[in-house]
Amino acid sequence: MPKPYKPDKFRLIQNFSFPRAHHTKYLNASINSHINTNDFLTTWGKFSVIYLLISRLPPGSEAATRDIAEAYCTIPLHPWQWPAAVVCTSNNKFYVDTCTAFKATPSASAYRHIADAGAEIFCHRGIGPLDKWVDNHIFFRNHKVFLEEYNRNRAE
Numbered sequence: 001m002p003k004p005y006k007p008d009k010f011r012l013i014q015n016f017s018f019p020r021a022h023h024t025k026y027l028n029a030s031i032n033s034h035i036n037t038n039d040f041l042t043t044w045g046k047f048s049v050i051y052l053l054i055s056r057l058p059p060g061s062e063a064a065t066r067d068i069a070e071a072y073c074t075i076p077l078h079p080w081q082w083p084a085a086v087v088c089t090s091n092n093k094f095y096v097d098t099c100t101a102f103k104a105t106p107s108a109s110a111y112r113h114i115a116d117a118g119a120e121i122f123c124h125r126g127i128g129p130l131d132k133w134v135d136n137h138i139f140f141r142n143h144k145v146f147l148e149e150y151n152r153n154r155a156e
Contacts, residue, residue: 012087014085014102014103015030016101016104017032018030032104035105039106040105040106040108040109040110042109043116045131045133049131050131056150057142057150061140061141062140063141064138064141065139066136068135068136068137071111071115071134072099072101072107072111072135075111075114076098076099076100077097077099077100085097111134111135115134115135
């Protein structure tokens with residue numbers, strides 16, 4: 001599909017849940033139907049956590065959000081996974097997407113590890129508090145005059 005606001009750029013759309021139910025027309029079940037989602041747990045930020053975080057910020061705090069563009073495309077597939085990532089275009093050409101796909105069940109869990117590592121690096125460097133939801137991050141900044149008190153209250 002064409003990417004919004006980017007002429008001549010395209011986004012690969014893969015439906016790893018197709019077909020959603022057994023169908024005589026399609027011989028194979030979906031790739032996602034063979035995957036136990038309990039093997040690929042994810043932990044993402046929640047509205048309640050962000051609300052609580054904001055409610056405890058000192059006066060004058062600031063926030064910024066960032067979206068990691070093409071986040072799933074940063075994770076390469078192992079070559080033995082490539083047969084599951086073959087795409088046929090409308091002109092019967094076949095391509096292999098060699099990176100994780102947004103709609104494949106394990107992808108969110110794989111990206112979660114990268115996002116968690118990034119958040120840990122930010123926190124270690126003194127950036128935060130922060131939280132994330134998939135490839136979206138929210139960063140908060142407190143004024144230095146409130147920092148000691150904020151950190152003391154956060155530990156309680």
